[in-house]
Each structure stands twice: as structure tokens, then as C-alpha cells.
Amino acid sequence: MSSSLPRPLAGLPIRRLTRDDLVPCADLCEDRGWPRDEHRWGLLLAAGTGFGIDDPDGKGLMATCVVTSYGPRMAAIGMLLVAGRYARQGVAQHLMRQVIESTGGAPLSLYATAPGRPLYEKLGFTAVGRAERMSGHFRPTAGPGSPDAGVHPGLGVRPGLTVRPASAGDVQAMLRLDGNAFGLDRTHLLTRLPAFADHLRVAEEGGELVGYAALWPSSGSHVVGPLVARDTATAKLLVSSLAGATDRPLRADIDARHEELLRWLGERGLRPESATTVMSIGEQQPGDWTQRFAPLSVATG
Numbered sequence: 001m002s003s004s005l006p007r008p009l010a011g012l013p014i015r016r017l018t019r020d021d022l023v024p025c026a027d028l029c030e031d032r033g034w035p036r037d038e039h040r041w042g043l044l045l046a047a048g049t050g051f052g053i054d055d056p057d058g059k060g061l062m063a064t065c066v067v068t069s070y071g072p073r074m075a076a077i078g079m080l081l082v083a084g085r086y087a088r089q090g091v092a093q094h095l096m097r098q099v100i101e102s103t104g105g106a107p108l109s110l111y112a113t114a115p116g117r118p119l120y121e122k123l124g125f126t127a128v129g130r131a132e133r134m135s136g137h138f139r140p141t142a143g144p145g146s147p148d149a150g151v152h153p154g155l156g157v158r159p160g161l162t163v164r165p166a167s168a169g170d171v172q173a174m175l176r177l178d179g180n181a182f183g184l185d186r187t188h189l190l191t192r193l194p195a196f197a198d199h200l201r202v203a204e205e206g207g208e209l210v211g212y213a214a215l216w217p218s219s220g221s222h223v224v225g226p227l228v229a230r231d232t233a234t235a236k237l238l239v240s241s242l243a244g245a246t247d248r249p250l251r252a253d254i255d256a257r258h259e260e261l262l263r264w265l266g267e268r269g270l271r272p273e274s275a276t277t278v279m280s281i282g283e284q285q286p287g288d289w290t291q292r293f294a295p296l297s298v299a300t301g
Contacts, residue, residue, distance in 0.1 A: 025050070161210075
């Protein structure tokens with residue numbers, strides 16, 4: 001049975017989270033059956049603003065939420081979590097209203113699970129898209145019966161299209177490509193990628209950077225994200241390169257509009273794990289969705 005709130009809901013103090021809260025944040029993830037992901041929490045609290053409610057019983061955090069701001073044109077909301085013993089008591093709605101108010105009227109975006117969607121709709125969010133989470137061990141060749149079974153992805157795709165490890169000299173080109181894809185300045189997030197990711201790759205064609213992708217650790221898996229590319233062929237080559245760098249299962253949240261990439265990942269051993277609904281308040285996300293294949297994390301948009 002859920003605990004009763006010890007004071008009126010409106011009186012629950014909401015505070016800013018700091019790096020000192022990494023373990024309590026991870027504990028709350030574990031309480032809700034999510035990966036602990038202290039590594040990801042470190043990035044989120046460095047690049048964004050975390051909000052939390054302390055458990056009045058002294059048992060860590062009652063609730064969390066993180067906002068990653070990209071200026072006046074967009075802010076992403078993620079990691080809305082409420083301890084199981086306080087579920088369905090209005091805590092999430094109380095925290096979300098304060099978080100929304102803190103963004104000063106900027107357009108907002110988030111990825112909603114099926115249980116969370118009714119709350120976001122009540123707060124004014126509308127569905128604008130969908131993401132499919134794919135996970136599993138990546139096979140470098142397709143399964144039997146696939147049109148390209150036995151063919152290594154990327155061979156013969158286009159002459160001159162190559163993938164290599166990113167270097168410090170690629171940062172500005174990555175930021176330009178990312179700006180075209182997202183329509184936002186995400187410098188404060190992307191410049192943290194080299195330290196955050198285990199592997200960071202860029203794709204080049206004709207001397208021009210045409211894609212980039214990162215691979216970062218999460219609870220025994222490796223997550224592919226962000227995945228930004230000029231086209232699907234480039235996205236496939238980036239994923240193949242990153243998959244070759246790990247023995248862990250892969251995970252990626254793919255924009256459902258990229259049906260060809262989803263089919264290709266399925267042919268290589270990844271399976272649908274879950275789906276989320278992309279929701280927004282205000283303007284829809286600017287930029288070019290055709291180049292946005294996967295976010296860094298559903299918490300950062």
C-alpha cells in the first residue's frame with residue numbers, strides 16, 4: 001500500500017539537484033525498475049537542470065525531473081520519476097507544474113511512456129511523434145532470407161562514404177550538422193560527448209562530415225545515441241561501426257518514421273523493446289527530422 005503524504009501536496013518543497021544527488025537519483029531509477037545509470041545522471045545534471053523532492057521519511061528522493069534547455073526555442077523534459085510508495089498521489093503532477101513554470105514559456109518536448117501519457121495530456125502536451133526502442137546483440141550480417149543477407153552493411157553503399165573515430169577537430173562540423181538536424185544550439189550537450197561516450201564516430205563523404213553517432217554505457221548494454229546522419233545509408237554505417245566496438249547488447253530509441261533503419265536493425269538481431277510517444281507544448285521541434293535518427297537519450301530530446 002502506498003504511503004500517505006505527510007503534508008499538503010502544495011507544501012512539498014522542490015529543490016535543485018546537484019552531483020551530490022547522483023546516488024539517490026540512481027536509487028530512485030532502481031526503485032521504478034529502470035537502469036541505475038549514474039553515468040547518464042552525471043551528464044543530465046551537468047548539461048541540464050535537475051529538480052527533486054526529498055522523501056519526508058528520509059529515504060532519499062521522493063521524485064525527480066530534469067530539464068535540458070536549448071534556449072528560448074525548446075526545452076526537453078525527462079527523468080520524471082516518483083518513488084513507488086508515493087505513486088498515484090499527485091506528486092508527478094505537482095512537480096511537473098513547477099518544472100513547466102520554470103521554463104518561462106519555452107516550447108517543451110518529452111518522450112512519454114504509455115502510463116505517463118495521460119498526465120502529460122492533462123498538462124497540455126500533445127502527441128507529435130513516436131520512437132521505437134530497439135535492443136539486442138547486433139549481427140554484422142543480416143538473417144537468412146533478408147535481401148542483403150551475407151553482405152556487410154556499408155560495403156558498396158556509396159563510394160567515398162567512410163566512418164572514423166571523431167577527433168577534437170570535428171567538433172565544429174558536428175555542431176553545424178547537429179544544428180541543421182535539430183534546429184537548435186546544443187553546444188552545451190555535444191561538447192560533453194567525448195567524455196561521456198565510450199566511442200564517438202563521424203561519417204565523411206567527399207571531405208564533408210555527413211553524420212555522427214555516439215555509444216555510451218547503460219546497465220550492461222551500450223546505447224547508440226545521438227545518431228545524426230544525412231541519410232539512412234550513413235546511419236547504417238555509423239551503427240555498424242559502433243557495434244563493432246562492443247560485445248554488449250545495443251539499444252537505440254529510433255524515430256519511428258525511419259522505417260528502413262528499423263527494418264535493418266531487426267534483420268541484424270535487434271528487437272522492439274518498447275515504444276514512447278513524442279509530445280510537445282508550443283512549437284514542434286525545429287530542424288530536419290530526416291537527419292535525426294536517435295536522440296542521445298529520451299531524457300534530452
